[in-house]
Amino acid sequence: MSxxxxxxxCFDSQGLMKTFGAVMTEGEGGRCVIEVPFDDKxxxxxxxxxxxxxxxxxxxACGHAAYTLMxxxxxxxxxxxxxxxxxxxxxxxxxxxxxxIKPGRTLSIVTCRVDVLRDGEFHHxxxxxxxxxxxxxxxxxx
Amino acid sequence: MSxxxxxxxCFDSQGLMKTFGAVMTEGEGGRCVIEVPFDDKxxxxxxxxxxxxxxxxxxxACGHAAYTLMxxxxxxxxxxxxxxxxxxxxxxxxxxxxxxIKPGRTLSIVTCRVDVLRDGEFHHxxxxxxxxxxxxxxxxxx
Amino acid sequence: MSxxxxxxxCFDSQGLMKTFGAVMTEGEGGRCVIEVPFDDKxxxxxxxxxxxxxxxxxxxACGHAAYTLMxxxxxxxxxxxxxxxxxxxxxxxxxxxxxxIKPGRTLSIVTCRVDVLRDGEFHHxxxxxxxxxxxxxxxxxx
Amino acid sequence: MSxxxxxxxCFDSQGLMKTFGAVMTEGEGGRCVIEVPFDDKxxxxxxxxxxxxxxxxxxxACGHAAYTLMxxxxxxxxxxxxxxxxxxxxxxxxxxxxxxIKPGRTLSIVTCRVDVLRDGEFHHxxxxxxxxxxxxxxxxxx
Numbered sequence: 001m002s003x004x005x006x007x008x009x010c011f012d013s014q015g016l017m018k019t020f021g022a023v024m025t026e027g028e029g030g031r032c033v034i035e036v037p038f039d040d041k042x043x044x045x046x047x048x049x050x051x052x053x054x055x056x057x058x059x060x061a062c063g064h065a066a067y068t069l070m071x072x073x074x075x076x077x078x079x080x081x082x083x084x085x086x087x088x089x090x091x092x093x094x095x096x097x098x099x100x101i102k103p104g105r106t107l108s109i110v111t112c113r114v115d116v117l118r119d120g121e122f123h124h125x126x127x128x129x130x131x132x133x134x135x136x137x138x139x140x141x142x
Numbered sequence: 143m144s145x146x147x148x149x150x151x152c153f154d155s156q157g158l159m160k161t162f163g164a165v166m167t168e169g170e171g172g173r174c175v176i177e178v179p180f181d182d183k184x185x186x187x188x189x190x191x192x193x194x195x196x197x198x199x200x201x202x203a204c205g206h207a208a209y210t211l212m213x214x215x216x217x218x219x220x221x222x223x224x225x226x227x228x229x230x231x232x233x234x235x236x237x238x239x240x241x242x243i244k245p246g247r248t249l250s251i252v253t254c255r256v257d258v259l260r261d262g263e264f265h266h267x268x269x270x271x272x273x274x275x276x277x278x279x280x281x282x283x284x
Numbered sequence: 285m286s287x288x289x290x291x292x293x294c295f296d297s298q299g300l301m302k303t304f305g306a307v308m309t310e311g312e313g314g315r316c317v318i319e320v321p322f323d324d325k326x327x328x329x330x331x332x333x334x335x336x337x338x339x340x341x342x343x344x345a346c347g348h349a350a351y352t353l354m355x356x357x358x359x360x361x362x363x364x365x366x367x368x369x370x371x372x373x374x375x376x377x378x379x380x381x382x383x384x385i386k387p388g389r390t391l392s393i394v395t396c397r398v399d400v401l402r403d404g405e406f407h408h409x410x411x412x413x414x415x416x417x418x419x420x421x422x423x424x425x426x
Numbered sequence: 427m428s429x430x431x432x433x434x435x436c437f438d439s440q441g442l443m444k445t446f447g448a449v450m451t452e453g454e455g456g457r458c459v460i461e462v463p464f465d466d467k468x469x470x471x472x473x474x475x476x477x478x479x480x481x482x483x484x485x486x487a488c489g490h491a492a493y494t495l496m497x498x499x500x501x502x503x504x505x506x507x508x509x510x511x512x513x514x515x516x517x518x519x520x521x522x523x524x525x526x527i528k529p530g531r532t533l534s535i536v537t538c539r540v541d542v543l544r545d546g547e548f549h550h551x552x553x554x555x556x557x558x559x560x561x562x563x564x565x566x567x568x
Binding site for chain 2: 014018042050053060063075077080081082084
């Protein structure tokens with residue numbers, strides 16, 4: 001598994017991902033994986049990974065997964081996403097794994113599961129279903 | 143408008159909100175407003191407020207709006223949220239305004255609009271519809 | 285308030301709306317209202333309007349609301365919708381009121397509230413947030 | 427595969443499912459499958475299965491999948507659902523296949539894929555992510 005150069009470049013240009021200490025470990029073929037190690041600065045009131053952080057990482061994974069199937073000069077933009085939080089996100093590492101389920105010329109539909117690593121095992125903590133838009137150069141946002 | 147003490151305390155204990163430089167300006171009566179000034183570290187690839195950042199602030203606003211109507215010893219947790227991104231989030235300040243539309247003993251349904259301040263005017267850039275859970279002390283997460 | 289002719293024609297060509305006994309009472313200017321009287325054949329196990337029926341009417345209202353702002357030769361298609369059920373849908377009439385919050389050349393974002401008429405008053409029972417697509421003639425679905 | 431008696435009874439008591447001509451073919455162990463044959467009375471303007479019909483069947487499949495893991499005296503109610511429409515739902519039969527991904531004492535999270543049978547093959551046309559609530563006898567809706 002590897003990361004396409006334009007996908008890595010897009011990811012690297014996002015201040016928010018740097019702020020989170022996030023790393024992309026896969027990004028090709030309609031699939032993307034992003035990981036972020038635990039840090040107090042990413043938590044909600046109970047010391048768990050914040051739901052917003054989970055959504056941010058999952059949204060980014062969905063966008064880049066969609067981007068792997070778009071022309072490199074397109075700009076992947078989120079139309080919408082919906083996330084269910086399934087269990088307390090307590091652990092050393094958060095991992096979002098996105099997979100395009102329907103690529104398209106304009107719209108791509110992507111699912112993403114979020115897991116936390118705790119005591120050596122990954123636990124499923126959130127699930128996202130999202131719609132991404134590929135903006136053509138000079139094209140207009142829908 | 144003011145912020146209830148337990149709502150402020152909950153917000154202050156969240157590392158992610160500090161990381162974002164977010165401030166709560168209202169938090170009572172089923173309503174909550176959170177603002178965050180622009181910073182490069184909160185951006186996506188095009189220099190706009192990241193969609194994940196918008197979702198994080200909107201989720202937090204929804205959770206605290208729900209919390210204003212719960213007993214103070216309950217813990218507000220997100221069950222799920224769905225956000226539509228409506229327009230490029232370019233501006234000096236992001237504001238999330240959440241309003242409970244259906245309070246409940248266990249579940250609260252909340253809407254949130256996200257605006258950016260640009261050239262002296264607020265522009266509607268995102269909309270969220272969310273479900274929040276009030277976890278009773280010693281109670282179990284559903 | 286009235287209904288644009290192309291919007292009425294689109295609605296009238298939908299078998300499902302006939303099956304439900306649904307009537308469109310408004311359809312112009314980014315707004316659409318659809319009503320359906322109570323019938324046992326539209327219920328869930330407790331004798332309430334079925335959640336699926338509510339979603340169908342709300343989805344149709346969102347699609348036609350978006351269509352009021354599109355060229356008449358476009359075909360309004362649902363990209364996705366999310367609905368929260370807020371309270372038991374018990375009553376004599378169900379009404380879905382949709383309003384476009386962001387029109388667009390390709391995508392329109394629409395909200396819809398669903399109310400039931402019971403004992404002479406409307407009660408808010410569901411809320412939808414949806415994305416609609418305007419398919420150009422001979423164009424391809426995204 | 428079979429259908430638990432209380433799940434079949436719940437399904438049989440729903441007028442809307444009869445109106446659709448829907449049949450439950452699996453309903454146990456956190457999984458549920460519902461099928462509905464094509465009929466003009468279930469269509470949208472283009473002669474495809476209506477998105478609202480797809481949502482109704484998927485919502486019902488999610489609710490009954492959740493019910494298979496609840497005490498039989500509980501009442502499965504939809505909190506919310508979100509559905510993406512992936513492709514034109516043209517075919518002879520619609521099938522919704524739901525799977526609980528997180529069971530819970532109060533809330534269950536369920537995914538559902540919707541396929542249509544066309545020319546002897548199933549095609550993936552929609553995807554749902556939903557939250558279900560198990561209402562205890564005499565209990566109150568959240």
